[in-house]
Amino acid sequence: MRHIAIVGSGPAGYYTAEAAQKAFGDDVRVDVFDMLPVPYGLIRTGVAPDHQSIKGVARRYEKTALTENVRFVGNVAIGRDLEIAELQELYDAVVLATGAPRDRQLGMPGEDLENVFGSAAFVGWYNGHPEFADLDPDLSGDTAVVIGMGNVALDVARILAKTVEELEGSDIVSHAYDALNASSIERIIILGRRGPHQIMMTPKELGELGSLERAAPHVERDDLPEEVEDAMLEPGLRKSVTLLRQYAATPEHIRAEKQIAIEFAFFTQPKSLIGNDKVEQIEIEHTKLEKGRAVGTGEIRQLPAQLVISCIGYQTAPIPGVPFDTRAGRFANDDGRILPGLYCVGWAKRGPSGTIGTNRPDGQGIVELIAADLADGTLGRGGKSGREGFDELASKRGLDVVTFQDWKKIEEAEAAAARDGAPREKFVDIEAMIRASSR
Structure with missing residues (x-):
């Protein structure tokens, strides 16, 4: 034996x-x-x-x-x-x-501010992991920033955007269900260093953002490469980029009817998180691609961020x-x-x-x-x-x-x-x- x-x-x-x-x-x-x-x-x-x-x-x-x-x-x-x-x-x-x-660390100033979480912790909170059940994120701000361009980032954004009616049939735990019902978030920014052709999002998960009851995804048309370049992509990624193009073409009056905006911020890398005790802003630098790598352009600005969830990988x-x-x-x-x-x-x-x-x-x-x-x-x-x-x-x-x-x-x-x-x-x-x- x-x-x-x-x-x-x-x-x-x-x-x-x-x-x-x-x-x-x-x-x-x-x-x-x-x-x-x-x-x-x-x-x-x-x-x-x-x-x-x-x-x-x-x-x-x-x-x-x-x-x-x-x-x-x-x-x-x-x-x-x-x-x-x-x-x-x-x-x-x-x-x-x-x-x-374990979450990979952001490795930037301000990541130890309150209301900044890694995705393992945040996902563990709404999924009922005993280690993270007491996380108690503050959802009273109007802007959440999700760092990362993979499916975990999509999961986090989708859960933040769904109504409690849309969460019926799920096994989200009651403390998260109640907190999300009382959420004041109106804007979710999904932030990535590179562009649409470098995302790690699969079509099914990306497509779910287009059918949310109170939220609409938004992509800047200028962030999209020429459509002819999509032909070089593998089929799954090509479908995902096609969805991004559809989101970019959504008329403004349709997006305006929704309570929550889900914004894709491509070519954007985080530099620091700003706040006194709790995060209030995120400092970002615009990037460009050089041989497939994101390189900073020196153009820096701040975005509001009362909640930050980092979805950049695990260890x-x-x-x-x-x-x-x-x-x-x-x-x-x-x-x-x-x-x-x-x-x-x-x-x-x-x-x-x-x-x-x-x-x-x-x-x-x-x-x-x-x-x-x-x-x-x-x-x-x-x-x-x-x-x-x-x-x-x-x-x-x-x-x-x-x-x-x-x-x-x-x-x-x-x-x-x-x-x-x-x-x-x-x-x-x-x-x-x-x-x-x-x-």
Whole structure:
């Protein structure tokens, strides 16, 4: 019997568990650890609450989780409850699938002002992540600035712009639902250093801005390149740029009918955030493209900004004893191998790129590496205690482990507490989750 520990129960973790099942059959036991009492990682706390169809992929992970040779081990934090070295002593292979839960820093003056947030924190707030449930952003100003030109920036802008009626059917948590209902925001500026041809926005997400009840997107025609240049783009990006052209052509009287303006500020890089205690303005510099790179022109001005959300990327959280590539913001690895018996997968391996589905072949690849290392003796001859050894250690330390069956009780309680039309009302407090799991 071979024993594999996977740290992280998001898409990368469960795709790896599924691949291990297929590769090793009944000759493997997989324990999937998570610091939270609830599984699914990014699916639960990263995917936008109004994108319920995307969250449906969790049903696939549940099929894996309910099999005998895969076990969910929730409410166990590596570095707090046990160390990586201890996992390595218990399991033949340890796979880090911890994702990239930390925001990249802006690295500019004023980013420590109040009401300036990274997207991991802000998205975590409206998605009910326990770490960010108390964020309490001030939405009483009239202008929000969203820094970034990817889908996360679109998610943030869309959630800020939607009416509560449009959020019905979503699983946005009640504290965010209520705050957004009372919001005074009238202007959302999406700010990017480069131009329309360099955006990382997909057509589906970009197209959603065009059908919002009280908000209208606006693009300056002068920011768009000649239309003939669109022919050189890959098909998905070409569709996105076509949408930007449609937004630029929207008549002014139609935009004026909307309560909220969503403005795309291309060729604009942030220089500093200005305010006393709380952010009030953002200083920007206009840019131009030189060989595909954004270069400052020296033209500087200020924009109002009572709320700033930075959506410029994520980083993996370091773990003591695990080599880390600080510059890349992920674990130092050679195609998934970190050290003998220690691997990484998903964003923890490659950085925050790709879609949820990208993690499936990634998980398969890691399991192939583990199989090869088992075959050539790199991982030893077996005999490790695996889950039996962990259970003994957990008992000695008094760990309050949450199983998948316990999670199903949490899930039932969340569904029972949901407002009308919503699929669930998430617990945002770990102790409340634990109480629900033991009913």
